[in-house]
Amino acid sequence: MTMVNLTLNGKQVSADVPDNTLLVTFIRETMGLTGTHVGCDTSQCGACVVHVDGESLKSCTMLAAGAEGASVTTIEGIADGDSLHPMQQAFHENHGLQCGFCTPGMVMSAIELVQDNPNPSETEIREGLEGNICRCTGYHNIVKSVQAGAKMMGG
Amino acid sequence: MPEGSIKDGIGASVRRKEDKRFLTGSGRYTADITRPGQLHVHFIRSVHAHANIKAIRKDAAAAAEGVVAIFTGEDVAADGIGGPICGWVVTNRDGSPTNEPPHPILANGAVRYVGDHVVAVIAETLEQAMNAAELVEIDYEVLAPVVDLAHAGSGPQIHENVPGNMYFDFELGDEAAAAAALDSAATVVELEVRNNRLIPNAMEPRAALAEYDPIDDSYTLFTTSQNPHLTRLVIGAFMLSIPESKLRVVAPDVGGGFGSKIYVYPEEAVCTWASKKLQRPVKWTADRSESFLADAHGRDHINKVRMALDKDNRITGLRVDTVANIGSYLSAFSVVTPTILHAPLLSGCYRIPAIYTNVKGMATTTAPVDAYRGAGRPEATYLLERVMDTAARQVGMDPAEFRRMNFIPKDAFPYQTPVALQYDIGDYEPPLDKALEMIDYKGFEARRAEAASRGKYRGIGLSSYIEACGIAPSAVAGALGARVGLYESATVRVDPTGTVNVFTGTHSHGQGHDTTFAQIVADKLGVDIGSVEIIHGDSDRIPFGMGSYGSRSLAVGGAAIAKAVDKVIEKSKIIAAHLMEAADADVVFADGKFTVAGTDNEKGFGEIALAAYVPHNYPHDRLEPGLEETAFYDPLNFTYPSGTHIAEVEIDPSTGVVELVDWACCDDFGNLINPMIVEGQVHGGIAQGVGQALLENAHYDETGQLITASYMDYCMPRADDLPNFKVDYTVTACTHNDLGVKGCGEAGAIASPPALINAVIDALAPLGVTDMSMPATPEKVWRAINDAQTEAAE
Ligand code: FES
Ligand code: FES
Numbered sequence: 024m025t026m027v028n029l030t031l032n033g034k035q036v037s038a039d040v041p042d043n044t045l046l047v048t049f050i051r052e053t054m055g056l057t058g059t060h061v062g063c064d065t066s067q068c069g070a071c072v073v074h075v076d077g078e079s080l081k082s083c084t085m086l087a088a089g090a091e092g093a094s095v096t097t098i099e100g101i102a103d104g105d106s107l108h109p110m111q112q113a114f115h116e117n118h119g120l121q122c123g124f125c126t127p128g129m130v131m132s133a134i135e136l137v138q139d140n141p142n143p144s145e146t147e148i149r150e151g152l153e154g155n156i157c158r159c160t161g162y163h164n165i166v167k168s169v170q171a172g173a174k175m176m177g178g
Numbered sequence: 179m180p181e182g183s184i185k186d187g188i189g190a191s192v193r194r195k196e197d198k199r200f201l202t203g204s205g206r207y208t209a210d211i212t213r214p215g216q217l218h219v220h221f222i223r224s225v226h227a228h229a230n231i232k233a234i235r236k237d238a239a240a241a242a243e244g245v246v247a248i249f250t251g252e253d254v255a256a257d258g259i260g261g262p263i264c265g266w267v268v269t270n271r272d273g274s275p276t277n278e279p280p281h282p283i284l285a286n287g288a289v290r291y292v293g294d295h296v297v298a299v300i301a302e303t304l305e306q307a308m309n310a311a312e313l314v315e316i317d318y319e320v321l322a323p324v325v326d327l328a329h330a331g332s333g334p335q336i337h338e339n340v341p342g343n344m345y346f347d348f349e350l351g352d353e354a355a356a357a358a359a360l361d362s363a364a365t366v367v368e369l370e371v372r373n374n375r376l377i378p379n380a381m382e383p384r385a386a387l388a389e390y391d392p393i394d395d396s397y398t399l400f401t402t403s404q405n406p407h408l409t410r411l412v413i414g415a416f417m418l419s420i421p422e423s424k425l426r427v428v429a430p431d432v433g434g435g436f437g438s439k440i441y442v443y444p445e446e447a448v449c450t451w452a453s454k455k456l457q458r459p460v461k462w463t464a465d466r467s468e469s470f471l472a473d474a475h476g477r478d479h480i481n482k483v484r485m486a487l488d489k490d491n492r493i494t495g496l497r498v499d500t501v502a503n504i505g506s507y508l509s510a511f512s513v514v515t516p517t518i519l520h521a522p523l524l525s526g527c528y529r530i531p532a533i534y535t536n537v538k539g540m541a542t543t544t545a546p547v548d549a550y551r552g553a554g555r556p557e558a559t560y561l562l563e564r565v566m567d568t569a570a571r572q573v574g575m576d577p578a579e580f581r582r583m584n585f586i587p588k589d590a591f592p593y594q595t596p597v598a599l600q601y602d603i604g605d606y607e608p609p610l611d612k613a614l615e616m617i618d619y620k621g622f623e624a625r626r627a628e629a630a631s632r633g634k635y636r637g638i639g640l641s642s643y644i645e646a647c648g649i650a651p652s653a654v655a656g657a658l659g660a661r662v663g664l665y666e667s668a669t670v671r672v673d674p675t676g677t678v679n680v681f682t683g684t685h686s687h688g689q690g691h692d693t694t695f696a697q698i699v700a701d702k703l704g705v706d707i708g709s710v711e712i713i714h715g716d717s718d719r720i721p722f723g724m725g726s727y728g729s730r731s732l733a734v735g736g737a738a739i740a741k742a743v744d745k746v747i748e749k750s751k752i753i754a755a756h757l758m759e760a761a762d763a764d765v766v767f768a769d770g771k772f773t774v775a776g777t778d779n780e781k782g783f784g785e786i787a788l789a790a791y792v793p794h795n796y797p798h799d800r801l802e803p804g805l806e807e808t809a810f811y812d813p814l815n816f817t818y819p820s821g822t823h824i825a826e827v828e829i830d831p832s833t834g835v836v837e838l839v840d841w842a843c844c845d846d847f848g849n850l851i852n853p854m855i856v857e858g859q860v861h862g863g864i865a866q867g868v869g870q871a872l873l874e875n876a877h878y879d880e881t882g883q884l885i886t887a888s889y890m891d892y893c894m895p896r897a898d899d900l901p902n903f904k905v906d907y908t909v910t911a912c913t914h915n916d917l918g919v920k921g922c923g924e925a926g927a928i929a930s931p932p933a934l935i936n937a938v939i940d941a942l943a944p945l946g947v948t949d950m951s952m953p954a955t956p957e958k959v960w961r962a963i964n965d966a967q968t969e970a971a972e
Binding site: 041051056057058059060061062063064065067068070097098099102107111114115116118120121122123124125126127130145146148149150152153155156157158159160161162163164165166 | 193194196197198199200201202203204205206207209210305379380381382383431432433434436465466467687688689690854855857858861862863864865866888889890894895896897898900902903926
């Protein structure tokens with residue numbers, strides 16, 4: 024067992040978990056934040072993307088212990104109370120989601136994409152989201168959402 | 179349709195009511211649910227395609243830490259638990275019935291595909307269950323697999339009661355008439371196509387959590403289902419033999435289905451059965467590898483096509499011989515998909531006087547194959563739209579003009595095809611013309627030349643499709659072998675304060691029903707969309723329902739809602755007439771208000787609702803208090819969406835990579851309730867079709883191992899594989915439902931694969947390439963180019 028201490032959506036949390044606990048399992052099961060999803064077992068789908076110290080990361084690729092002391096942000100942690108994060112708002116306005124399963128990972132990846140590149144072209148968005156699979160939308164409206172989100176985030 | 183011209187009502191692109199919970203991480207999918215004391219089950223699956231089980235030794239595993247129970251097929255048999263049933267069977271050519279083998283929920287004596295469920299290991303934690311599974315020893319006697327579909331009939335017999343590995347041998351149409359047309363044809367066009375096998379890959383893996391309540395001897399099952407009532411029926415009546423009232427099935431948020439979550443699978447049945455045996459909740463969540471192995475796969479046909487043309491290039495006849503891979507067991511709609519949902523679509527949008535088809539459904543030692551987005555119609559459309567292009571090329575006509583001259587003319591509706599269906603309405607030229615214009619068809623040769631100057635081959639491909647949605651009516655379906663009804667139910671409950679709850683038997687797993695259905699109700703009742711709540715997915719809350727598949731939710735479920743709302747309005751009118759001391763016939767309802775014609779007497783909808791629940795001044799002699807109405811709607815016919823999709827590609831001859839550079843489509847879905855949501859459905863459907871045509875392929879090797887069992891090997895469409903899509907509509911309103919709607923969920927996946935492959939062939943045609951199989955991978959395309967060049971050089 025390992026004692027893991029980290030900041031989760033701005034709150035200090037700690038728990039004693041088996042050494043091999045993945046960060047995604049820690050978030051979903053130990054902490055009960057089920058907005059972060061698991062869509063695969065080969066780190067290919069991006070449903071589990073969270074931010075660790077501001078960088079987007081597939082949380083199925085990291086041990087919880089590896090995030091010791093880090094600041095982890097999940098989809099539950101980006102809205103400001105009742106008002107959605109601009110990227111969440113953009114996905115809503117542009118119908119960037121259907122079943123919603125890929126959405127948390129997609130939004131978290133999109134936010135980082137725009138943080139790194141405030142004014143991304145369509146091609147840059149498509150390439151930037153290459154690690155996130157969506158089976159529902161055909162990506163057209165996701166790309167539109169990210170473009171709109173980038174504008175709303177001040178790009 | 180002008181956005182927002184009708185605020186929140188029918189025709190407005192209302193932003194989705196359901197979005198917020200998904201965007202904030204508060205969606206509630208099955209895997210997100212935990213029950214106190216829950217156990218975890220891990221399934222040991224067959225590693226062989228075909229084998230007899232000689233012995234299972236589980237003692238060491240049973241003694242492992244945390245293990246609570248280990249169940250095998252013998253335990254299932256001892257408790258008399260049944261297996262999944264086939265929901266629709268057909269009669270064979272010779273009048274005999276479909277051969278239906280047993281399908282135990284845990285293998286009993288034999289395994290028939292890699293991934294078949296053999297042992298359920300149940301423990302306190304998932305990790306303990308998985309660790310204990312390592313200690314279970316299974317002795318197999320390995321048998322020869324049956325993998326090659328074309329020769330499945332001569333392989334070793336897989337099921338005792340399926341001789342020649344043939345589940346069914348179905349036919350439709352007039353064989354002699356088709357033969358006569360082919361014999362007297364000026365041109366005969368021949369084509370053999372393979373509809374590649376796909377794995378649905380909804381992003382949410384399947385999951386189940388079952389809980390037993392000893393106090394009233396009842397079960398609750400949370401499961402990833404597109405149709406919770408059917409799951410209740412099958413598990414309750416056919417598997418556990420318990421009264422349906424003792425089983426509540428809840429399908430909460432479901433992360434995509436595309437058909438794969440229609441069927442009842444062994445895992446959810448095992449969880450339910452075990453929850454009583456162990457008196458504790460039992461949970462299972464598939465990992466993606468299990469989804470690849472054991473979700474029902476899709477497509478997998480070989481189609482031999484012969485089309486007859488007269489001297490004017492009009493189609494005079496068509497014969498199609500199909501071999502369909504059904505896999506190791508009969509999944510719920512595995513029989514109907516390649517037969518009833520396929521054969522009647524072979525007329526497409528064309529006037530074809532004589533059609534005959536034979537479909538043989540074969541058993542193989544591969545995962546069960548069932549309906550996947552489009553279900554039978556994509557297979558029909560693919561072969562037809564491919565042969566249309568082949569024919570056009572053979573007779574030297576432009577493919578668009580060849581289609582146009584063979585379209586069923588718009589004055590021919592209702593049109594009776596020679597393959598059972600009667601199309602109520604359609605008009606196929608306007609969407610063709612619009613799509614041609616959207617992609618600038620006329621300018622294509624210039625673009626081809628420009629691409630050639632950059633060393634690229636550019637091609638354009640069309641597909642004019644028709645499909646059939648909202649499978650119906652029940653009586654006809656029953657005569658054709660359906661074992662379920664095909665109606666839908668809706669209850670509209672108005673609260674005393676005028677808010678509205680709609681209980682629908684359809685299920686939304688991404689389609690946006692919370693919004694679309696609310697728009698219908700808001701529009702008809704003249705209330706704010708925010709005061710309409712859509713409730714679905716819980717067998718205890720909904721009267722009954724068939725769930726969502728076959729693009730039926732709006733055309734059937736929406737029509738039921740509209741009927742229930744109409745009943746509410748009728749009752750409200752009587753209440754209003756009473757309150758305003760007028761005759762019923764003088765009361766008019768519009769914009770949420772009841773008025774007495776010719777007066778300024780009016781009552782708001784809220785006032786009527788209140789009067790219905792506080793009936794102090796009320797027509798008690800005529801009406802019961804309350805304002806709640808239920809309607810069941812059984813459609814009179816299928817609906818027939820149609821349209822044209824056009825793909826434009828560029829091929830790099832040095833790599834064989836096909837780049838999809840443009841897409842234009844124009845669909846006729848009848849009236850649109852929410853154009854934004856419809857467009858999203860079209861996009862998603864096209865993306866899945868592009869996946870089929872260019873990227874995806876489920877491949878078993880000759881030993882029956884699934885080679886493409888992860889995202890490393892099964893190529894899913896990603897953002898950078900696709901362009902933006904140009905989408906537009908024409909409208910011919912469906913004639914037999916009140917909303918005039920047809921359904922839009924599958925059209926994209928149906929129309930797109932042949933458009934793409936036709937485009938690829940068009941790009942390579944100057945080299946002499948005439949055929950390309952799906953998926954058109956870089957390797958295949960590169961080889962085709964090289965072979966053609968080598969041949970030309972010789
Ligand atoms: S769960 Fe698929 S990448 Fe992490
Ligand atoms: S919205 Fe369903 S997977 Fe993306």
